[in-house]
Amino acid sequence: MTAPLLEVQNLTVHYSARHRRIPPLLAVDQVSFTLHAGETLALVGESGSGKSSTATAVLMLRRPQGGSIRFEGHELTSLDERALRVLRPGIQPVFQDPYGSLSPRKSVFDAIAEPLRVQGRWAPRTGPARVAELLDLVQLPGSVAERLPQELSGGQCQRVGIARALASEPRLLVLDEPVSALDLSVRAGIVNLLTELRDELGLGQLFISHDLALVRHVAHRVAVLRRGRIVETGPAREVCDAPSHPYTRELLSSVPGLDRLPTTSPPPAPDLS
Numbered sequence: 001m002t003a004p005l006l007e008v009q010n011l012t013v014h015y016s017a018r019h020r021r022i023p024p025l026l027a028v029d030q031v032s033f034t035l036h037a038g039e040t041l042a043l044v045g046e047s048g049s050g051k052s053s054t055a056t057a058v059l060m061l062r063r064p065q066g067g068s069i070r071f072e073g074h075e076l077t078s079l080d081e082r083a084l085r086v087l088r089p090g091i092q093p094v095f096q097d098p099y100g101s102l103s104p105r106k107s108v109f110d111a112i113a114e115p116l117r118v119q120g121r122w123a124p125r126t127g128p129a130r131v132a133e134l135l136d137l138v139q140l141p142g143s144v145a146e147r148l149p150q151e152l153s154g155g156q157c158q159r160v161g162i163a164r165a166l167a168s169e170p171r172l173l174v175l176d177e178p179v180s181a182l183d184l185s186v187r188a189g190i191v192n193l194l195t196e197l198r199d200e201l202g203l204g205q206l207f208i209s210h211d212l213a214l215v216r217h218v219a220h221r222v223a224v225l226r227r228g229r230i231v232e233t234g235p236a237r238e239v240c241d242a243p244s245h246p247y248t249r250e251l252l253s254s255v256p257g258l259d260r261l262p263t264t265s266p267p268p269a270p271d272l273s
């Protein structure tokens, strides 16, 4: 079996209270999981369970107070900012709010070109062609390049956010509720795009969601977080169809229409050989 793309062990995240007599809030408590290339691992749990704090630590946007995060064999928690800057392109986020993650004053072209320029991968001859290629990869017409984010629909804007993430040639995408701010009618298109990109490019995906019906559809494995701890983990279909922890059952009972979802075959397991 190949080494995991991402290996998180005993991850711990605290937030200090403003008042020093109040103990720090333990948002993530000894969380461990692995993720392979080509695999989607979903982190689910109700609001405040520690999903985004885990994502923020994996992205190294905030250093955790304890535990280990290994990405492609590098221990991220022991690296300084300079060393992290070299590895950061490999782990890219896609956030919930498609408009909020793009500058309102930058055209789609500039938004996608920016990471290429910052990472020294821009050349006048090849740069524009790479932007066109990335737009094509997220199934947007080249004509959107000159538009501003506010001239796009939410779904188109999220596709631009994904293209911008892909510009860094990541191996891991951290998807923090990537469709929950979108109209129901466009969610399936974005979810299918993410799945196609995962399979085509062999990306690992850490898929954060409170929506178990969606997770059942897109993820290979799921880890259920409750108050910062993983209470249940396993293949997504097994956890969603026959949960063993009462908290997972409670989460599932609040999913409308889960029983009406089409019983399609589960996503093929990634090749871990």
Ligand SMILES: Nc1ncnc2c1ncn2[C@@H]1O[C@H](COP(=O)(O)OP(=O)(O)OP(=O)(O)O)[C@@H](O)[C@H]1O
Binding pocket: 015, 016, 025, 026, 027, 045, 046, 047, 048, 049, 050, 051, 052, 053, 054, 210
């Ligand atoms: N910057 C912060 N400062 C202090 N406490 C925080 C901060 N960010 C998160 N928390 C707290 O940490 C806990 C976990 O929050 P987190 O945002 O990770 O959960 P979540 O599962 O992602 O929730 P949601 O689905 O609402 O985003 C919560 O109690 C939250 O109030």
